[in-house]
Amino acid sequence: MTQPMFDRIALIGIGLIGSSLARVIVREKLAGEVVISTRREETLEEARSLELGDRYELDAAEAVKDADLVIVSVPVGASGAVARQIAPALKKGAIVTDVGSTKRSVIAQMAPELPDHVHFIAGHPIAGTEKSGPSAGFASLFEDRWCILIPTKDETGSPAMEALTAFWEACGSRVEVMEAGHHDQVLALVSHVPHLIAYNIVGTADELESVTEREVIKYSASGFRDFTRLASSDPTMWRDVCLHNRDAILEMLSRFSEDLTALRKAVRRGDGEALFDLFTRTRAIRSGIIEAGQDVDVADFGRSVVRGKSENAKS
Numbered sequence: 630m631t632q633p634m635f636d637r638i639a640l641i642g643i644g645l646i647g648s649s650l651a652r653v654i655v656r657e658k659l660a661g662e663v664v665i666s667t668r669r670e671e672t673l674e675e676a677r678s679l680e681l682g683d684r685y686e687l688d689a690a691e692a693v694k695d696a697d698l699v700i701v702s703v704p705v706g707a708s709g710a711v712a713r714q715i716a717p718a719l720k721k722g723a724i725v726t727d728v729g730s731t732k733r734s735v736i737a738q739m740a741p742e743l744p745d746h747v748h749f750i751a752g753h754p755i756a757g758t759e760k761s762g763p764s765a766g767f768a769s770l771f772e773d774r775w776c777i778l779i780p781t782k783d784e785t786g787s788p789a790m791e792a793l794t795a796f797w798e799a800c801g802s803r804v805e806v807m808e809a810g811h812h813d814q815v816l817a818l819v820s821h822v823p824h825l826i827a828y829n830i831v832g833t834a835d836e837l838e839s840v841t842e843r844e845v846i847k848y849s850a851s852g853f854r855d856f857t858r859l860a861s862s863d864p865t866m867w868r869d870v871c872l873h874n875r876d877a878i879l880e881m882l883s884r885f886s887e888d889l890t891a892l893r894k895a896v897r898r899g900d901g902e903a904l905f906d907l908f909t910r911t912r913a914i915r916s917g918i919i920e921a922g923q924d925v926d927v928a929d930f931g932r933s934v935v936r937g938k939s940e941n942a943k944s
């Protein structure tokens with residue numbers, strides 16, 4: 630029998646992401662033992678009844694003892710508290726990582742709490758759904774998805790970095806290394822602001838007195854349905870994302886508002902040429918993404934979009 634990649638993996642937080650990791654770790658036999666910890670007893674019991682791990686601990690410090698890899702999968706606002714809790718129990722040489730949707734804040738919260746004798750490498754799988762909780766996860770979630778890693782200290786090219794890269798690749802992902810600030814800008818544009826737009830449009834529909842709820846349900850075409858899917862995402866997770874990537878989100882929202890004002894003006898003036906030009910440009914971006922399939926390079930996509938260009942997809 631081949632050796633598992635890690636003797637013991639501790640998963641702190643067992644919602645959509647933590648439980649998907651648990652499932653793929655078991656399927657791919659990536660750990661000798663999987664230890665699961667979460668804050669609430671009911672959630673831990675749910676994980677136990679789903680048989681997601683080998684051991685279940687309410688105390689996160691107990692869970693990380695002797696673990697070679699610790700993956701923190703909690704709402705980003707709880708990262709500092711979790712790091713503080715686990716710090717005294719971490720094994721020398723352990724790899725500590727996370728999956729949070731924002732990176733500058735998570736690193737600022739966790740790095741000062743963790744001892745020098747561990748390797749802290751922040752992470753973010755760009756894979757998810759609008760669902761949450763232990764039963765929402767599935768083993769194939771990370772397949773053909775990008776996972777962004779952000780080495781802290783001098784982990785670039787280190788054995789820990791190589792081991793974590795190999796771990797994500799075994800989960801089916803492609804790994805890209807990125808700087809935290811750049812990650813936060815790119816994700817503000819391609820994920821955080823789109824979620825805010827969805828929350829906003831669904832909120833607007835909810836408040837519009839001239840349109841009944843029945844009509845919204847009855848006539849919603851797939852475009853609006855897509856918004857309702859995003860807007861049903863977990864409120865705690867998205868509140869934390871907004872609070873912890875504030876600057877980048879505000880910057881992208883300003884750009885968005887400016888462009889929306891220009892679009893509004895084109896509609897008001899009946900400027901068909903401006904509307905046609907914009908719709909042609911955006912259609913090309915979509916085709917580029919589809920043609921490139923999973924070959925879209927997240928960093929390139931982000932860089933070009935953040936720069937405001939559309940040469941985003943590798944062909």
Ligand SMILES: NC(=O)C1=CN([C@@H]2O[C@H](COP(=O)(O)OP(=O)(O)OC[C@H]3O[C@@H](n4cnc5c(N)ncnc54)[C@H](O)[C@@H]3O)[C@@H](O)[C@H]2O)C=CC1
Pocket residue numbers: 641642643644645646647666667668669672702703704705707710711728729730731753754755756757758759760761762763863866870
């Ligand atoms: N949902 C998604 O599509 C994606 C989420 N992420 C990130 O992954 C992280 C986890 O998200 P999900 O798994 O979707 O959330 P979830 O709501 O499904 O699960 C969160 C888990 O964290 C636990 N938890 C909350 N506070 C805790 C604390 N103080 N100590 C210990 N456990 C605590 C909860 O009990 C639950 O088990 C978040 O940081 C999110 O930004 C990253 C990629 C995709």
Ligand SMILES: O=C(O)C(=O)Cc1ccc(O)cc1
Pocket residue numbers: 729730754755756757758759820859
């Ligand atoms: O459900 C969707 O469409 C998503 O966008 C999932 C998602 C949510 C948050 C992330 O940080 C990454 C992926």
